[in-house]
Every structure is written in structure tokens, then in C-alpha cells.
Amino acid sequence: MAEVVMQRGLVRHEGRLAMMATVAVLVGVAFMTIGLRGNLDFVVELRAVRLAAMVLVGVAVAVSTVVFQTVCANRIITPSIMGLDALYVFCQTALVFALSGFGFAGIDPRLHFLGNFTAMTSLALALFLPMLRRRFDLTLMLLTGVVLGVLFRSLTTLLARLLDPNDFAVLQGTVFASFNAVEPDLLLLAGVITVACVAIAWRARHVLDVLALGTDTAIGLGLAWRGTAAGLLVVVAALVSASTALVGPMAFLGLLVVSLTERIVGTNRHAILLPAAALTAIIVLVGGQTVLQHALGGEGSLGIVVEFVGGIVFLAILFAGGRR
Numbered sequence: 001m002a003e004v005v006m007q008r009g010l011v012r013h014e015g016r017l018a019m020m021a022t023v024a025v026l027v028g029v030a031f032m033t034i035g036l037r038g039n040l041d042f043v044v045e046l047r048a049v050r051l052a053a054m055v056l057v058g059v060a061v062a063v064s065t066v067v068f069q070t071v072c073a074n075r076i077i078t079p080s081i082m083g084l085d086a087l088y089v090f091c092q093t094a095l096v097f098a099l100s101g102f103g104f105a106g107i108d109p110r111l112h113f114l115g116n117f118t119a120m121t122s123l124a125l126a127l128f129l130p131m132l133r134r135r136f137d138l139t140l141m142l143l144t145g146v147v148l149g150v151l152f153r154s155l156t157t158l159l160a161r162l163l164d165p166n167d168f169a170v171l172q173g174t175v176f177a178s179f180n181a182v183e184p185d186l187l188l189l190a191g192v193i194t195v196a197c198v199a200i201a202w203r204a205r206h207v208l209d210v211l212a213l214g215t216d217t218a219i220g221l222g223l224a225w226r227g228t229a230a231g232l233l234v235v236v237a238a239l240v241s242a243s244t245a246l247v248g249p250m251a252f253l254g255l256l257v258v259s260l261t262e263r264i265v266g267t268n269r270h271a272i273l274l275p276a277a278a279l280t281a282i283i284v285l286v287g288g289q290t291v292l293q294h295a296l297g298g299e300g301s302l303g304i305v306v307e308f309v310g311g312i313v314f315l316a317i318l319f320a321g322g323r324r
Helices: 002-033 040-072 084-105 109-132 138-161 165-172 184-203 205-211 215-220 225-247 253-265 270-295 302-323
Strands: none
Touching (some): 002 040, 002 253, 002 270, 040 184, 040 205, 040 225, 040 253, 040 270, 084 109, 084 138, 109 184, 109 225, 184 205, 184 225, 184 270, 205 225, 205 270, 253 270
């Protein structure tokens, strides 16, 4: 009887995944074809680059959030709590302050991407690798990330006040996530990092199921918790760093898509949750960009809209948790 129930549940989850994949394909086709006119070769190439960027970022943010929440045993936090987004904004502000707006615009995009990626992953490694010590508190690591985030935001505010208005205008175009100016050359770099990290997370899907049972239970089942958790957090850091360096910070996207995914699929099994979260992120990003681009005439930024909606979802989760 139990086997029959499990089989029915698996079929139901696979059916929902298939429906989500179909919706993702449809919104992708809509983004590529609606309003298609003019120089078709140029327009199709431009839209294809944006679509690829949204798919990469959606998958990276969704997978990193699922893994991070599982390791930390908390469904209301995202990797942005570690201060990586704040570090990215601080780095852009420091560069504009040091080089001026014209100097900043002249930086080679590949060098800029690698510099941002290296800075963020270095901070993450400095926070995560101490987990390998015999005595280490995960809560202390999270609090350290929060404090560093506050520090970077304070330094960013200080430098921003010292900027020339023209330089500040240049800075504002870089600190909000945008898919309108993605460099095609960077897609390959970000794609290699994202594919490699997602493959690692997928291979560890059963390990993540064990981690979700709790630290004590996982250790009791023979899992080397510290080493496994540290390795998975490094994967999280690489995914967040790659997506942020490509298009900018999207702090609440992960929380939004994972919350939606858990309600859609109704399971915490990572073999279902990981691909479902990735598909949800693609639907949200590509569908949202299609609406903004064609229904609203391109007014507004998708990154700002996602952050706004994600913030509301975060408050709703907190309120619901408090009532329970």
C-alpha cells in the first residue's frame, strides 16, 4: 500500500514538473516572438542573449537558495544574508569613486565580471571554510555575514555621498539587476560556472534530503555534516557570485521562487524541489520581462519589481509564522 502511495505521489510530482516545463517553454517562445519586427537577425540575437541570461540567473538563484535554506535549516533566509550582494554594490561604488564614471564604463567587461566574482567568492570562502573546524557555530557564521553586509552598505552610502552627480547616475545603472545590457561574452563564463555548480547540487540531491532532517539526525545517519555543509555552501557562493556579477543583485528572487515552488509541488524532496524551483524562477523572470517589455512598453525594471514582490512575500512568511 505504501509503495502504491509513493508511486502515485511520484507520478503527480512528475506531472507538475512537466506542466511547469511547458509553461517555461511557452513564456520563452512568447518573449522571443511577441512584437518581433524590424531587423530580425539583430532583434532575435538580442532577445536570445537576454533569454539566456534570465535562464542562467533564474537557475543559479533558485538552486543556490534551495541548497542554502536546506543547509541552514531555515526557509525564510536567502544567500544574500551573507553580505555578497552588499559587497557587489560596494565594489561598484568604489570603482566609480576611484575611476569616475568614464573610467568605470571603460573597464573590460570580462575583467569586471571576474573581479566581482573573485571578490564575492573570496568573502564567502572566508566565512564558510571555518565550518571545517571541530567547533563552529552556524548561527555565528550567519550573524557575521549580516554584520559584514551592514558594513558594506554603510561604506557604500559614504562613498555615494562623495560622488559627482554624473558619476552617481552611472553607478545607479549598475547596482540594480538588469537584463537589458548583458554582455554575450560573459554568458559563457557564467554558464560554465552555473552548469558545474548545478551539476554538483543535483548529484547531492539525496544528501540534501538527509541534511533536511536536521544536523543531529544527519550525523546519526553517518553524514559528515561539517565537510558536506561547507562544500555545499561554497557551491552556493559560486552560484550567487556568478549570477550577481552577470546582471546585478536580486536578493529576494530566491525567496520568492522557492516559496512559490513549495506550494506548487507540495514536497521537500530535492529531486523534485531543485528542478521545480529552477523552472519557477525561469517563468517568473521571462514572464515578468515579457509583460514589462510588451504590456507596459518597457517601463520599469524587472529587478526592482521582483525585489518589491519578494519583499512582500518575505513579510507575509514572517507574519504567517508569527501567527502559528
